[in-house]
Each structure stands twice: as structure tokens, then as C-alpha cells.
Amino acid sequence: MTFQRIFALIRKELQEQFSTKRGIFMVVIPVLIQTLIFPFVVTMDVTHCPVSVLNDDAGRHSVEFVQRVAAAPYISSLTMVTGEHELQQSLVDQQVMIGLHIPSDFSARLERGETATIQVLGDGRRSNSSQIASGYISSIASTMNADLATGGTVGLVGDAVPEKSVSRHLFNPELDYQWFILPCLFGLLGMITSMNISTMAVAREREDGTYEQLCVTPMSRMEILIGKTVPSTLIVTVQCLLILLMAVGVYQVPLRGSILALFCAVVLYSLSLTGVGFSISSLCRTQQQAFVGMFCFVVPGLLLSGFVSPIQNMPRFLQICSIADPLYYIFIVTRGIFLKGYSFTDILPYLGAFLSIGSISMLTAYSILRFKKA
Amino acid sequence: MNHLFPLVIKEFKQIRRDVSALILAFVLPILMITLFGYCINLDSSITRLALVTEDEAPVAHSFIDSFVGTPNFHVVRADGRDAGLDQLSRGDVDAVLMIPSDFSKACTTQGDVKLMLATDGSVPNTAQFTMLYVQSIAQSWQASLKSLSASGQGSITVNPLYLYNQPAISRHYILPSAIAVVLSFVGTLLTTMVVAREWERGSIEAVLASSVGRLEFILSKLIPYFVLGLGAMAVCTATAVFLFGVPMRASLLLVFGIASIFLLSVLSIGLLISTLVRAQYTASLIAMNVSILPTIMLSGFIYEISSMPGWVQTISCLIPARYFANSLSSLFLAGNTGTLLLWNTLFLVISAILWVALIYFATPKRLDS
Numbered sequence: 001m002t003f004q005r006i007f008a009l010i011r012k013e014l015q016e017q018f019s020t021k022r023g024i025f026m027v028v029i030p031v032l033i034q035t036l037i038f039p040f041v042v043t044m045d046v047t048h049c050p051v052s053v054l055n056d057d058a059g060r061h062s063v064e065f066v067q068r069v070a071a072a073p074y075i076s077s078l079t080m081v082t083g084e085h086e087l088q089q090s091l092v093d094q095q096v097m098i099g100l101h102i103p104s105d106f107s108a109r110l111e112r113g114e115t116a117t118i119q120v121l122g123d124g125r126r127s128n129s130s131q132i133a134s135g136y137i138s139s140i141a142s143t144m145n146a147d148l149a150t151g152g153t154v155g156l157v158g159d160a161v162p163e164k165s166v167s168r169h170l171f172n173p174e175l176d177y178q179w180f181i182l183p184c185l186f187g188l189l190g191m192i193t194s195m196n197i198s199t200m201a202v203a204r205e206r207e208d209g210t211y212e213q214l215c216v217t218p219m220s221r222m223e224i225l226i227g228k229t230v231p232s233t234l235i236v237t238v239q240c241l242l243i244l245l246m247a248v249g250v251y252q253v254p255l256r257g258s259i260l261a262l263f264c265a266v267v268l269y270s271l272s273l274t275g276v277g278f279s280i281s282s283l284c285r286t287q288q289q290a291f292v293g294m295f296c297f298v299v300p301g302l303l304l305s306g307f308v309s310p311i312q313n314m315p316r317f318l319q320i321c322s323i324a325d326p327l328y329y330i331f332i333v334t335r336g337i338f339l340k341g342y343s344f345t346d347i348l349p350y351l352g353a354f355l356s357i358g359s360i361s362m363l364t365a366y367s368i369l370r371f372k373k374a
Numbered sequence: 375m376n377h378l379f380p381l382v383i384k385e386f387k388q389i390r391r392d393v394s395a396l397i398l399a400f401v402l403p404i405l406m407i408t409l410f411g412y413c414i415n416l417d418s419s420i421t422r423l424a425l426v427t428e429d430e431a432p433v434a435h436s437f438i439d440s441f442v443g444t445p446n447f448h449v450v451r452a453d454g455r456d457a458g459l460d461q462l463s464r465g466d467v468d469a470v471l472m473i474p475s476d477f478s479k480a481c482t483t484q485g486d487v488k489l490m491l492a493t494d495g496s497v498p499n500t501a502q503f504t505m506l507y508v509q510s511i512a513q514s515w516q517a518s519l520k521s522l523s524a525s526g527q528g529s530i531t532v533n534p535l536y537l538y539n540q541p542a543i544s545r546h547y548i549l550p551s552a553i554a555v556v557l558s559f560v561g562t563l564l565t566t567m568v569v570a571r572e573w574e575r576g577s578i579e580a581v582l583a584s585s586v587g588r589l590e591f592i593l594s595k596l597i598p599y600f601v602l603g604l605g606a607m608a609v610c611t612a613t614a615v616f617l618f619g620v621p622m623r624a625s626l627l628l629v630f631g632i633a634s635i636f637l638l639s640v641l642s643i644g645l646l647i648s649t650l651v652r653a654q655y656t657a658s659l660i661a662m663n664v665s666i667l668p669t670i671m672l673s674g675f676i677y678e679i680s681s682m683p684g685w686v687q688t689i690s691c692l693i694p695a696r697y698f699a700n701s702l703s704s705l706f707l708a709g710n711t712g713t714l715l716l717w718n719t720l721f722l723v724i725s726a727i728l729w730v731a732l733i734y735f736a737t738p739k740r741l742d743s
Binding site for chain 1: 392394395397398402405406409410412413414415419420422448459462463464465488489490491492493494495496497498499500501502505506508509529530531532533534535536537538539543544546547559563566567571574654655656658659660662663666667668670671672674676677678680681682683686689700703704707708711712713714
């Protein structure tokens with residue numbers, strides 16, 4: 001193994017990427033797209049909730065309830081409808097997210113001191129958002145209950161029930177979703193770039209016929225692998241630096257942990273993915289195959305990482321699978337470093353995981369390349 | 375148009391020789407729909423809760439039991455506040471609940487009960503849900519303690535009902551949208567490489583030198599993958615309906631009709647990338663960045679589009695999966711819903727025409743153009 005040879009290969013790879021304007025664009029544009037759009041996309045809050053109301057009751061309590069709903073911050077519009085059919089139709093056409101039906105005996109029951117029920121119709125086709133919206137209605141109802149109990153008539157809308165417990169969201173007190181997504185972008189973007197470069201690396205040389213040329217050079221398979229790994233890691237590191245600048249400079253996400261730890265995590269994460277990419281690549285004859293192979297890893301990797309839905313809700317078998325998923329670790333690490341102030345020692349186990357995934361997959365790739373004919 | 379048939383045959387032969395396209399069309403969709411079905415579970419979430427008790431009185435125990443008895447909580451005891459917070463910081467638990475030493479005294483004297491709940495804000499969605507869960511359990515425990523009904527005061531209850539999906543199973547509304555996302559991946563990926571491959575291998579010269587017209591060339595690339603795409607749609611639908619029990623309340627003809635219009639859009643997006651870029655490596659990078667992540671993020675499949683800022687909503691209009699996901703969830707769960715479906719179909723048709731037209735103009739007639 002000589003560094004001169006490896007260095008020459010690294011130079012060639014970097015030249016291939018950066019010799020054209022398009023190559024440079026391909027490194028910068030994805031970062032821009034993702035950092036400019038995704039932070040505004042990722043939110044589970046329902047902030048614009050249109051509501052339709054069917055009020056069969058003419059009493060003062062129902063009017064007060066409707067007024068409270070109309071004034072609630074997340075209710076974007078309130079439409080009064082006149083019949084059951086109209087209420088259903090507004091839901092079917094998705095003009096509203098939920099429909100409220102206030103029964104005719106609503107005020108009367110409340111006057112008598114009984115329980116009055118409001119029917120909330122949600123849209124099962126987007127039941128998550130509907131459930132959240134129905135939660136808003138419940139909290140409006142409980143505020144009004146509290147006001148009724150204390151004898152207060154039309155209390156200030158939005159008054160909360162006297163708090164019996166103190167809840168604090170540590171690390172991100174305002175539950176700002178941008179603080180969540182920007183650290184995650186390191187993982188998402190790093191995955192796409194390093195998987196793409198590494199999976200295509202060997203397959204492209206094979207398809208172009210230049211792999212044979214590489215094989216007849218004095219370079220060993222290991223040297224070829226290293227020479228192809230370093231450029232992809234370098235490119236990912238540059239992209240992550242851009243994300244870091246955007247995260248801290250533009251979105252003002254606090255960076256509470258060590259920047260050195262972040263750097264190490266990104267480098268090792270990219271290495272582990274590059275290893276996976278090489279093992280896929282070494283099995284493929286054409287770039288089309290490599291592309292499909294990459295996809296077979298990327299989508300399950302994303303789903304099992306806990307980015308979309310928490311891991312603990314998955315079946316046990318899939319939870320075990322996520323142990324081999326570098327994305328699962330990188331999300332913990334970057335969020336930890338940014339928001340929880342993880343230091344280098346905190347992330348050591350995760351760095352170990354990256355290293356093991358990387359070395360196992362590199363060895364697989366190496367042995368496949370070694371024993372398979374070019 | 376007499377060139378078209380042989381060209382389609384040639385494309386099919388190429389597909390048969392390289393199994394990767396067949397895997398992409400028939401095996402991957404099953405795998406992905408199964409993963410989406412099992413991985414994305416927004417209803418029965420399990421909260422890992424660390425309990426710190428400074429009060430060992432029976433009242434405090436009855437309160438703790440109300441958490442231990444709930445299947446939604448995995449309760450672990452932590453010795454002391456710092457140990458609990460440490461577990462939270464390491465990500466071993468989702469929340470820490472601290473019961474102060476004067477808890478039982480406050481309960482019996484009707485004083486102010488102060489519980490401390492700390493959640494992990496680095497995962498905002500889970501933090502929000504955890505807070506609501508814990509609060510609702512604490513409230514119902516308190517209600518059982520005081521038996522509020524004795525006050526004789528009328529109260530309002532809210533009774534939610536979810537149309538088309540009464541138990542509000544998240545899987546039932548996620549899977550139809552997941553089909554749209556998966557089909558969008560498959561459609562784009564099937565065609566991303568095909569023209570770029572011809573450029574890299576130089577076989578495009580032979581095509582350009584022949585009397586094959588632009589439209590014939592484009593159609594010869596679309597038709598075979600369109601057939602594969604419909605196959606993928608069938609596989610996805612079968613997996614969702616038979617494996618996960620998602621209801622299918624519309625006619626299959628309607629579902630596949632709309633799927634065909636959608637496929638035309640996504641296949642064209644892939645083909646457009648391929649035509650413009652002419653290199654497989656760059657084409658795959660662009661497809662990954664332009665198709666995969668934006669489709670997951672902007673199709674309304676996980677994140678509510680109406681909560682996004684206006685300009686992001688405008689961008690999401692460019693993503694055909696948005697309309698297809700919305701149509702599919704309506705078709706599966708509600709059946710034919712008239713106006714809503716009509717609008718979605720209209721947008722899908724416009725999108726298909728737009729993308730096909732774009733490839734038509736992007737396809738060169740000469741090698742040097």
C-alpha cells in the first residue's frame with residue numbers, strides 16, 4: 001500500500017466530480033434545496049384547521065361554544081352548515097378537517113347540570129390530523145367546563161385550566177420542529193450523497209470498462225477501495241459543513257455539544273455508508289443494478305431510522321433490524337450534539353457502531369471484489 | 375408509427391436480460407409496502423417513562439399504578455432526579471415524571487398538586503404526545519379521586535367519530551398514501567437510467583441516425599415501463615388489501631385508471647431527468663434528490679400540507695404524488711367521492727401533459743443539439 005497511488009486515485013475521483021460545473025452543482029444544489037425547503041415542511045402541528053359546525057341548539061351555551069371554537073388560535077375558518085348532509089359533504093370534499101355537531105338539547109342539559117355531548121366528525125383519510133384537531137376541540141370544551149364550574153360566564157377564550165402539573169420540554173422548550181429537522185439533515189443528505197457516490201463507483205467503472213484498467217494497475221483491491229472512499233467522505237463532509245452553516249447561521253439552532261464530535265460522527269457515518277455502498281456496488285454489473293440496489297437500502301434505512309415514526313412502536317423484529325442502520329445512530333448523534341450537548345465521550349458507542357458497520361461492509365466488498373472476476 | 379412496435383420489443387428484451395428492472399417493479403413494492411405498514415404506526419405509541427418518587431405514601435402508589443397499568447407506558451424507576459434526567463439525555467426514556475415529597479399531603483388536603491414532567495424536546499412530536507398522555511392520565515386519576523360528578527355542575531364531553539376509518543387506524547390511511555409514494559419511486563427509478571444509458575453507451579447515435587421520430591422514441595421508452603408500473607401498482611394494492619386489511623371501497627377500474635395517469639407523470643419525470651442529464655451517475659443522484667426525499671416530505675403523506683407555509687404548498691403542487699396520495703386514500707377508504715376526486719384527477723392530467731410535453735421538447739433530434 002502506498003499513499004502515492006491512493007492519492008492519485010483520490011485526485012482522479014475528485015477531478016471527475018469537480019471538473020465540470022454540473023459536478024459542483026450536484027454537490028451544492030441538494031444542500032440548498034434541503035436546507036431551504038425541508039425545515040418548513042416538517043411539522044406535525046395542525047396550524048390551519050378549517051371547521052364546519054352544525055348547531056341544532058339555539059341556547060346561549062352552544063353560541064358561546066361556537067364563539068370559543070371560532071376564536072381558538074389553530075382554527076383557520078369556521079363554516080356554519082344547516083343540515084347533516086351538508087356537514088358530511090364538507091368533510092367528504094375535504095373543505096374542512098373536522099365537523100362539529102351540537103345537539104338540540106345541548107344548552108338545556110347544561111342548564112340542568114347534566115352532561116352534554118358534542119359530536120366531532122373527523123376525516124378518517126387523514127385521521128392523524130383530525131385526531132389532533134379533535135384534541136383542540138376537547139381542550140376548548142374542558143376550558144369551558146372549568147369556566148362553568150367556577151360560575152364564570154364568558155371567560156377569556158384560550159384560558160387554560162389551572163395547571164396541576166408542570167411540564168417542561170427539555171433541550172427544545174418551544175418544541176421547534178426546525179431544531180429537530182436541521183440536525184436530521186446531516187443524516188439524510190449524507191446518506192444520499194455517500195450512497196450514491198459509493199454505489200455507483202465500482203459499477204460505473206465496470207460498465208465503462210475502466211475497471212479492468214484499474215485492475216491491471218499495481219493498485220491492490222484495498223487501495224482501490226480506500227481511494228474511492230476518501231473522496232466520497234470528503235464531499236459529504238463539505239456538504240455537512242454547508243448544513244452546519246445554515247443550521248447555526250440562518251435557523252439559529254443551538255449547537256450545544258462539541259463540534260469536533262460532530263465532525264468525527266459525520267466522517268465515520270459517511271464511511272459506514274460508503275462501505276454499504278461498496279458491498280452493493282461490488283455485486284452489480286451495471287449502474288442500473290447498482291441504482292436499484294442502492295434503493296433497496298435507502299428506503300428501509302430511512303423507515304427503520306425512527307425519523308418518520310418512533311422505533312419503539314415497531315414490531316420487535318424490525319427494531320432489531322435498525323441496529324444495522326447507520327441512519328438510526330446518526331439521528332441520535334446529531335440531535336444529541338446540537339440539542340443535548342453531547343460530548344465526544346457521549347457519542348463513543350455510536351462511533352463504534354459506525355466503525356463496525358463500515359468495517360464489516362468494507363470487508364464484504366473487499367472479499368467480493370477479490371474473488372469475483374472483473 | 376411502424377417503428378414503435380419493434381422498439382418496444384427491444385426494450386422488453388433489455389428488461390428481461392437485466393433482472394433489476396423486474397425486481398424494482400415487482401419485488402421492491404412488496405417489501406416497501408410491508409415496511410411502511412409495519413414501521414409507521416402513529417396510534418399505539420409506547421412511551422418509556424422514568425419515574426422519580428420522593429413520596430412513598432399509598433396515594434402516590436395508587437397514582438403510579440395508573441401508569442404501570444397502562445399498556446402505553448413502559449415505566450422504569452429512577453433513583454433521584456439527576457439519574458432520571460440522565461436517562462432522558464441518553465435517550466433511554468422519552469420522559470421523566472417526578473412526584474414530589476409533599477404529593478400525598480397535597481392530595482389529601484386538596485392543595486395544589488405539583489407534578490414535574492420533563493420530556494425530550496429533541497423529538498418534538500413524541501414530546502408533545504407524551505405530555506398529553508401523561509396529563510390525561512393524571513387528570514383522570516384526579517377525577518377518580520375527587521369524583522367530580524358530585525358537584526352537580528353540567529359539563530361538556532366531546533365524542534369523536536372518524537368517517538371512513540372509524541377506529542382511526544393510522545395504517546389504514548397511511549398505506550394508500552404509501553402506495554402513491556412507492557409507485558412514485560418505482561415509476562421515476564424505472565425510467566431514470568434508460569435514456570442516459572443510451573447516451574453513455576453511444577447507442578443513441580444509432581437511434582438518431584434512424585428514421586425513428588421523437589414521439590416514437592419517447593413512447594418506446596414509456597410503454598414498457600408503464601406496463602411494469604401497472605404491475606407494481608397491482609402488487610402494492612394486493613399487499614395493502616390482503617396483508618394489512620385496508621378496505622377497498624372503489625372500483626378497481628377507477629383505481630387503476632387514475633394510477634395510469636399518475637404513472638405517466640412519474641415515468642416522464644424519470645425520463646426527463648435521463649434525457650437532460652445523459653449520464654447515469656448524475657441522473658441517479660438527481661433522481662434521489664428530486665424524487666425520493668421531496669416525495670416523502672411533500673406528498674402530505676406524513677406531514678400535513680395545510681400546516682406548511684404558502685410557498686412550500688405551491689412547491690408541493692409540482693409533486694404529482696400529492697394528488698395521487700389524496701385520491702388513493704379517498705378511493706380506498708371512502709369510495710368514489712365525486713368533486714374531490716375530479717379535482718385530483720384534473721391536476722394529475724395536467725401534470726402528465728406537462729411532463730410529457732417537457733420530454734418531447736427535451737429530446738434532441740440531432741446529436742449536436
